[in-house]
Amino acid sequence: MSYAIIETGGKQIKVEPGRFYDIELLPAQENETVTLDKVLLVNHDGDVQIGQPLVNGATVEGTVVRHLRGRKVIVYKMRPKKKTRKKQGHRQELTRLMINSISLNGSVVAKREETTAESQTETEA
Helix, strand or coil: CEEEEEECEEEEEEECCCCCEEEEEECCCCCEEEEECEEEEEECCCCCEECCCCCEEEEEEEEEEEEEEEEEEEEEEEEEECCCEEEEEHHHHHHHHEEEEEEEECEEEEEEECHHEEEEHHHHC
16 A cells, blocks of 8 residues: 655645545646645555655646535634624635555656446456
8 A cells, every 4th residue: 555645735634546635725727637746755565755854756646626615614703791792604615636646756656546437347247
């Protein structure tokens, strides 16, 4: 099992190829490929590369699936005995990113497995 820890939107996320993650909004269109180069750690079958702070030559490629908004968060402020109340809501803009591959020094370490309708029908037959 291969994975990487990346930094995006001020957060650190453990990512694996073939999975999708909701991260902070990226300036990219849907179905566009995005390369993330702030990789903090790469693990490939027990071989761990740790960056200080970033791993040199490591990149993570992903495809933007869609843009969405997160759950609503209610912020309620009240000052007791002053009759002051303030209710505010917030929904974070998110990007759903499908991770395609993890690369280290130009070579692909881990790649997403493509599943198509043709390969599924072949296995059923």
